Amino acid sequence: MLARPRQPGYSIAACAIGIATPFQLEWSGILYASEALLALVAIWALLTRFSDSQFWRPPFTRLVALLGVTMLAYIVADLVLATETQNLMRGWARPMFLGSNFAGLYLICRRNPFNILIYATTAAASSLAFLAINGRLLEDWKFGASAPVTILLACLVPLLVPRGVLLGAFALSAAGVLHLVLDSREIGGNCLLAGGLLAARCLSVLRWRSFSWVVLGLLAISGVGLFLWAYVLTGQEYSQRRTFSNAWRTASLITAANAIAVSPWLGNGSQTNNFELQSRYDSIFADRTGVRYRGQQTDTSTFSPHSQILQAWFEAGIFGTAFFLYLGWKLLGALQFCVLRRPMDGFSVLFAFCLLRAVWHLLFSPFAGLARLDVALAAAIVCLVNTDKLCTTGSRTY
Numbered sequence: 001m002l003a004r005p006r007q008p009g010y011s012i013a014a015c016a017i018g019i020a021t022p023f024q025l026e027w028s029g030i031l032y033a034s035e036a037l038l039a040l041v042a043i044w045a046l047l048t049r050f051s052d053s054q055f056w057r058p059p060f061t062r063l064v065a066l067l068g069v070t071m072l073a074y075i076v077a078d079l080v081l082a083t084e085t086q087n088l089m090r091g092w093a094r095p096m097f098l099g100s101n102f103a104g105l106y107l108i109c110r111r112n113p114f115n116i117l118i119y120a121t122t123a124a125a126s127s128l129a130f131l132a133i134n135g136r137l138l139e140d141w142k143f144g145a146s147a148p149v150t151i152l153l154a155c156l157v158p159l160l161v162p163r164g165v166l167l168g169a170f171a172l173s174a175a176g177v178l179h180l181v182l183d184s185r186e187i188g189g190n191c192l193l194a195g196g197l198l199a200a201r202c203l204s205v206l207r208w209r210s211f212s213w214v215v216l217g218l219l220a221i222s223g224v225g226l227f228l229w230a231y232v233l234t235g236q237e238y239s240q241r242r243t244f245s246n247a248w249r250t251a252s253l254i255t256a257a258n259a260i261a262v263s264p265w266l267g268n269g270s271q272t273n274n275f276e277l278q279s280r281y282d283s284i285f286a287d288r289t290g291v292r293y294r295g296q297q298t299d300t301s302t303f304s305p306h307s308q309i310l311q312a313w314f315e316a317g318i319f320g321t322a323f324f325l326y327l328g329w330k331l332l333g334a335l336q337f338c339v340l341r342r343p344m345d346g347f348s349v350l351f352a353f354c355l356l357r358a359v360w361h362l363l364f365s366p367f368a369g370l371a372r373l374d375v376a377l378a379a380a381i382v383c384l385v386n387t388d389k390l391c392t393t394g395s396r397t398y
Helices: 008-019 033-048 060-081 085-110 114-133 146-160 164-181 185-202 210-233 239-262 275-289 308-316 318-340 348-364 371-393
Strands: 024-026 030-032
Touching: 008 033, 008 085, 008 114, 024 033, 030 033, 033 085, 033 371, 060 085, 060 308, 060 318, 060 371, 085 114, 085 371, 114 146, 114 348, 114 371, 146 164, 146 185, 146 348, 164 185, 164 348, 185 318, 185 348, 239 275, 239 308, 308 318, 308 348, 318 348, 318 371, 348 371
Parallel strands: none
Antiparallel strands: 024 030
C-alpha cells in the first residue's frame, strides 16, 4: 500500500493540517485550527470531485449519507424542543465539522494513502511540541502526551526499522504498560490488545494449527498479566482518581440511559443539562464517592453521556445514532481484516490501534473536542482499508 508520492500538494496539505492540530479557535465553543483547514479542503473536494464516481463510492458515500441522517435528527430535535440558540449551534457544529474533517482527510489520502501517515505524524509531533513549549508535557499524561506518543510510535517504528511491524507491535505493547503505569487505562489497554494481535499475526501464529492456540493463549495471558500488574502497581497512587473516574462514567451512562428511556425517538436536544438530569447524575456520583461532583475548569457542562453512541441517542433520538452505529460496524470489519488478512506493511500498527481505539470511543468516550478529529481519522482509515480489501479479495464491499 505504500506508494510513490503523488499529488505533492495533498502531502503538503496533510503536513500543514497536522501541524495546526493543537491550536484552538473560539467559535461558540472550541474549534481546532486543523478543522478549519480541513473544512476548506472539504469544500475543495465538493467543487472538484462533485461528478467523480471514483470519489463518491462506498463506504465513503454511506458514511456521509448516514452522517446527514444524524445531522437531520439533531436539527429536528432542537427545533421541536426549542433548544437555546447557543446550545443548538454547538450541537449542530459537531456533526458538521465531523463531516468536513472526514471529507477533507478522505480527499487528501484517497489517492496517496501515505498522506495519512504524514497527517498523523505531524499532528502527534505538533501536539507534543505544543505541550513541551507550554511546560505541560508530563503534567497530565492521560489527557496530554499519551495519545501523541502512541501515534508517533505507531507511525514511525514500522517505517524506520527492519521488521518494523513486529517491532512496532512490541513498541505498542511497551507503550501500553507505560500508559497503565501513568494511569492512562484506555490507551494502555488498547495498546496492549493491538500490539498482541499484531505480534501474533507477524509471528504467523495463526498458521500453526493447534499449536497456534497455545501461543495465542500465552500472548493473551501475558497481556492480561501486564495489565493487572501495572494496574495493581499504581493502585494506591491513583486510587482516588480512578474511583472518581469510574463513578463519573457510571453516573453519566445511567443518567443518559434513563433519559433515553423517557424520550427514545426525539431525544433531549443539543447540550441538554437540566436540573432533573443534573440532580440524578449528582445523586449517583455521590453514592459511589461520598462527595458531590464539582466539575473541572475544562468542563462545558457537568453532565455528559460518556459514550458517543449514547450521546447521539440522548441528544437527537434514535436516528441520531445512524452514523455512529454504521461506523461501529465498519470499524469491526476493518479491524478484523487488518489483523487477520491484510498484508502487513507500514500502515498496520497505526490502523490497528486507531480502529480499536475508535471502537472503544463509540462505547465509552464523549463526542466533543478532539474526538471529532479522531472519529474522522478512523472513518478515513475504514475507507482506505476497504480499498485494500477490494484489491485483496475482489469483493465489492464489506
